[in-house]
Amino acid sequence: MPAVKHMKWWGWGVEGVSFHWEDKPAFPAFVSRAVGIDVTSPPAQPMSIEQLGVPAPQVSDDVRGRLTDAVGATNVAYDDHERIVHTYGKSLRDLLRLRAADLPRVPDAVVYPGSEDDVRALLELALDADLVLIPFGGGSNIAGSLHPEPDETRTVVSLDLGRMNQVLDLDEDSGLARVQAGILGPDLEEQLGRRGWTMGHYPDSFTHSTLGGWVATRSSGMQSDKYGDIAKISRGMRVVQPGGTLVVRPLPSTSTGPNTREMVLGSEGRLGVITEVTVQVHRIPENRLITAYLFPSWEAGLAAMQEISTSDAHPSVTRVSDSFETQFSLSTRKESKGFSVSSAVGNGLFKLLERRGWDLDQACLSFIGFEGGRAHVAHEKAIVGSIVKAHGGIGLGKGPAVLYDQKKFDTPYIRDFLLDRGGAADVSETAAPWSRLLPLYNAVMENVRKVYADLGVTGWVMCHLSHSEHSGACLYFTFAFNHDGVDPIAQYDRVKEALQQTFIDQGGTLSHHHAVGTEHSRWLADDISEQGVVMVQGVIDTVDAGRHLNPGKITRS
Template sequence: MSGVKHMKWWGWGVEGVGFHHEDKPAFGPFVAEKVGLDITGDPVVPPELESLPVPVPKLTDAFLGQLTELLGEEHVHTETLDRIVHTYGKSLRDLVRLRRAIIPRIPDAVLYPADEDQVRAIVDLAVAEDVVIIPFGGGTNISGSLEPPPDEARPVLSVDLGRLNKVLDIDAESGLARIQAGTLGPDLEEQLGARGWTMGHFPDSFTHSTLGGWVATRSSGMQSDKYGDIADMTRGLRVVVPGDVLVIRPLPSTATGPSVREMILGSEGRLGVITEVTVQVHRVPEERIILGYLFPSWESGMAAMQDIASSDAAPTITRVSDARESAFSFATGKHKPGFNLSGKIQKGLMTVLEKRGWDLEKVCLSFIGFEGAKSHVAYERKLVKTIVGQHGGIVVGTGPGRLYDQKKFDTPYLRDFLLDRGAGGDVSETAAPWSRLMEVYDNTVAAANRAFDQIGVRGWIMCHLSHSYHSGACLYFTFAFPLDDVDPLVGYDVVKSAIQQSFVDHGGTLSHHHAVGTEHARWMPEDISAPGVAMIDGLFSTVDPGRNLNPGKVTGH
């Protein structure tokens, strides 16, 4: 066997780990009130793997023999489990289709190359034999970037980079690290941390996603305010293209024509298979702290984030939730003392705020993180505290921040929990200028609520500002509603489309960090204009005239 571990095929994460409501006394009543869902019943059991309609691989014995000779028998897999794991990502649409055995096309084999030479041989063989290859990292994508085209008649190979999982070298003088593209987030940070370094990139999918996947989808992390997103961190690349290897040297800056590095970022496997990335790394900071804050309203919290972004402070995290998401966060508090819904500290604080004239229905929870030398952290904390105070906010200490840090990668498990009980939960995110951010927010919430009414359900949408920039910020929306028993994706399409259309209608982008794939492709002309789409299509067709490299992603062509 190849020794590469994957998430469970029917949901997020690994077997035995999931969201539990028994220790969260306010969660059940909250869900019942907001979406009309009783979570106390028995969950739906996912189908047995053996019940799925998995066709025989479309591979000739001769071609399979070539692959086996190239990689070794233990690294060419045609078993049902491997093929199912590599069919979809982890979006709500993906999981619904898997659970309902809607699998129009599945990879015919999963390949596990050991190094770049084997990746080159796979790509060249695929082009020569007119076969489709789809690069695979951790399988966390939620935009349809991994699925084979449903009508693809040619053989389809999933190329899993999981064996390319090492930090190869660190240039300490330059703060650069050469890392293989299949390295998972935890393994990457463990290898860097053993030598005193960190990359500082922590997306929600961190525990199950890879460096190559981050680059291919233009990922952002929770600490992008300080460290930048993956486009800022990526300095050098090695990408296997048909007949050759594209090499981008790790230079600090360059003016050598249009950026080929930028062309690879977000290309979702359509320009080649990323095998190695050189990224900026930083020394592990002397101090790291995340503080919780409360604001009297969403508007005051947003204004504070804008002022922090334009100040001399440079926090690692600037996050503020609207009142809806704050209420949800309080409802997920565990039954124990401390800052949670049932804790005496929180209850006492809320009483004090109410006496000060705060409307507790509008309270917004915020997390702001700081890293660096102790003197630097102290300076930034003082500066931020002043700005927060100017907008009526208060500091509530390290307790909420520690809880956020402990649970920051757990949110995707909630989607499985809801799906097991007949409800859908999903996310959409955007970025817009500060001047239009509230317009995007107000109209998107209204559009989602109209969509809920249209399909006749009680739904819930909430939002947080997750990343701040000089000119604007990212808004991250989460929505949930009961799914139709007959065809759950019909209602989902209505809600998801309403949200995405609101983004582009009101000055936002269709995706800030979840890529395009097939899920968002139809909005690309509205996001980058028709000539922009034509330019990207021209690039794809030049590099890959036979459409062997993950066809149909990004532009839908």
């Protein structure tokens, strides 16, 4: 098999890497209070692949031979492990179903094309033999965009683009890079970085997600305030479709009717297989600085972010956590060995703030990033510092921010840690105008807590503002609770529904950057209107009349 890196089938990340609480003295008490879990309890052990009872692949000898002809025998897999890795994404529902051996439909084969010609041959085979193709990037999706339909009777092939992982060309005059869609985030930045460039796109899933996956789900990254989300970064693309190849040229701007590039963004494989993307890239900045701040309240933090968004400063990161996420973050700090200047300063600062009348239970931690030349960074940092001060906040310096920068991709491992001990945790995010953010936030917190009370579980919900726009921002909610062990998916559905329905009721979107998939499709008409769904379905039906490309995602038809 090709040397394509995959996450472990039963959880996030790679084998041998996990979250550890032993060096975090505040974590056990926090988790006990927040979700009623004893972190010292022994973790559940995942089943072996053999125990899952993976159904045999449904592939005719003819199709097996034609798949081999298309990509070569070493690039086709039928073994249970490969097929399970490609069955689900990494949502809580996905992991609960995997751990319960709930496998109504598993891909029958996994193929690894090495070129656009290979992809074209596979799609032609799918059309001729009436197969289902599901494009697969890194497998990090949490919106239900990857699993086959449970009642699918046709042969299902997972099309893993992991071999297509190269930066093909770099136009330095235009700041455009032509890149194969199967490249993982770290490999993309490493190949660009060798030549002094960066794309600047860092979603939470960065380590285990691909460029094609980002485009297919309309991804945003931690630095989207400066670089834009993937919809802004992606300038051109090549998409293999039934009947031909869609070519979107990387032009600065056009007015040539409805935008085909926009149609592909967020299409989750339903409009074709993305093979290449031409992306906007930037010279690696001379300086990169992330600074931590502390606000006396969530309201103060939101107000500061709004003012920053319309100021002359243009930070790369604008993030502020509510008090509940701040408490969580503080609980994950490692134990200091001996005397620590940062710990001593931090403890002294908190005592000083208490004397000034701060309620530290309401304090909100913020991280703001700056990039550019030394003078530019100093200028923007001064503007932000004045705004923070005007809203009652204080600067904490680079120390906490450096720790955040180092650990920013590790949070999903905590979800697995809780899941191993009877906890259920996941995320939902939205975007809304500034005028709606606080009412939306308050309604979400109230409604989720009501669900916890109705279920009789100990639960926690927390939030951060992750990206700012001129007219509004993204609110990113994390929820966790101690499930009953009987039907955790039913309990999860109650919490998830409370979040998503409140987003819609309060004027937000069903998802800012996690796509639609099957998790969010029931709210699609509320988000884009019934006529909007008609238009989306019409495009899908026109491009893929035979429903060969990832059917059942975004819309159920």
